[in-house]
Amino acid sequence: MQVPAARIVFPEADRAEIASLTSEILASGALTLGAHTKEFEAAFAAAHGAPFAVAVSSGTAALEIILRTVEVADADVVVPTNTFAATGFAVLRAGANLIFADVDAETFALSAATVAAALTPRTRAVVLVHIGGLITPEVDDIRALCDERGILLVEDAAHAHGSSHDGRYAGSFGVAGAFSFYPTKVITSGEGGMILTADERVRDEAVIFRDQGKAGFLGNVHIKQGYAWRMSELHAVTGLVHLRRLPEFLDSRNAAAAAYTAGLGQIEALEPILVPAGGRSNYYKYLALLRPGIDRVRLKKELKERHGVSLSGEVYEAPLHEQPVFESYARGNHPVAQDVCARHVCLPVHSDMTAAEVDHVLVSLASAVEALTVAI
Structure with missing residues (x-):
């Protein structure tokens, strides 16, 4: 018997539905930031008990956009040293300085003690990474420490679709959470990412950042230094169908x-x-x-x-x-x-x-x- 490291699961009925929807999208000519993206955002938010979701081009983009919305430029951001390089890259590309912190052996994640040891007078945010889908039981203690110091907690939930602790889903513990839809993830759209947040300002600014910093999709007035971080309609329908599973x-x-x-x-x-x-x-x-x-x-x-x-x-x-x-x-x-x-x-x-x-x-x-x- 052969057991592969990973297997991407799209049942035949799902493949047929995605193919049909893709054909409709291509015929319509509306290939980005359309109705399917909105539907995927609403469904993903509902599945995680969040008010708002913003679909973007990758999990890395999701994290960088969050960090930009909370204005970490020229400040320190604490991240666990045990994480994927993209966590660090997002911090640096948002204009912040990286501060590495140790983790605990029970969840491979930050603890309140390791965060406290890494804080500096210039710390603006802490990025909590849910490794392998595990959420540390110290998440509330970490959030309390951050609140006490006037520091923002951000979640790198790239691994944690549907994971929860004490009835609360990943993405709901900090100001916002970043999810990845890379092919090996539990839910995939082929490529893509999602921002979850209960903060309406973060949601509104994320929408601007993902579309070249434009004030509106159909205009050409740029109010922020954004980037091409949009999710296509083709990726959105793939993720939407997969999310049902x-x-x-x-x-x-x-x-x-x-x-x-x-x-x-x-x-x-x-x-x-x-x-x-x-x-x-x-x-x-x-x-x-x-x-x-x-x-x-x-x-x-x-x-x-x-x-x-x-x-x-x-x-x-x-x-x-x-x-x-x-x-x-x-x-x-x-x-x-x-x-x-x-x-x-x-x-x-x-x-x-x-x-x-x-x-x-x-x-x-x-x-x-x-x-x-x-x-x-």
Whole structure:
């Protein structure tokens, strides 16, 4: 049996509907910022209990636009060092200075303590990243700390479609949240991103920024330095159709994750990262920490070559403060991030994963770990 690292799920009926709608869009000539984009925005906002949503060209664009609307230029912005490079790039392109913070080992996310340690007199915003779909149980403490200091909390929810904590969805804890629709995400539009917010001013400014800073779609009066951050109608209908599958995708992924958690109890070399009490993850990633001494590269090679199992990409293989592009912003060590980045793996989780696939992954893991332990 072959188990891929990721599988993009579009049932036949959905493909047919997207094809039909795409044909209508092409015939109409209205290819961007039309009715389908508005419908997708409304549906995504409703699915996450948010008043407003703004569709854009990518998750990176969504985060940069949020940071521009809250005016971080020439200020400091705190981000976890354990995140995708796009989080850092968005901060820099919004004109701010990057301050890296360590994370906790339970959720791979910022904690109130790591945020407090990273704050400066010039801090304007903190970006909380929901790694793998997990929302830290310290999210309210982080928000309270930010409020106390007059700092804005922004969510990088690129991984967290449908994830929640204590009944509140990702994207609802800060001033705004940025989501990605890259093909491997739980919900995809092919390419694209979404801004969620309860702040009407953020919504209004985001609409201006995404369309070259124009005061209106049909005019040519520019009032901000925007960019071509629009979502096309073709991407919007793809995302809209896929979004309808979110509840069943969440159920399927949670079922696979529950089976993994039960099975890993018999494999001492891996410690699963559990969803905090009160939370529900979308399991964009299923995270587990390897016992010290287990070589991740060799384990992945053994699984793929001998068992046909491909592990998902790490989140992340190396923290940002160790990456060359961010060298000038690196200050000090961040030991927890360095440890979890070096030792974790991501088991494959698909939105249509079968019990047989989960069983094969678990049996393969046990065999591969045993082979590596004997070799040691």
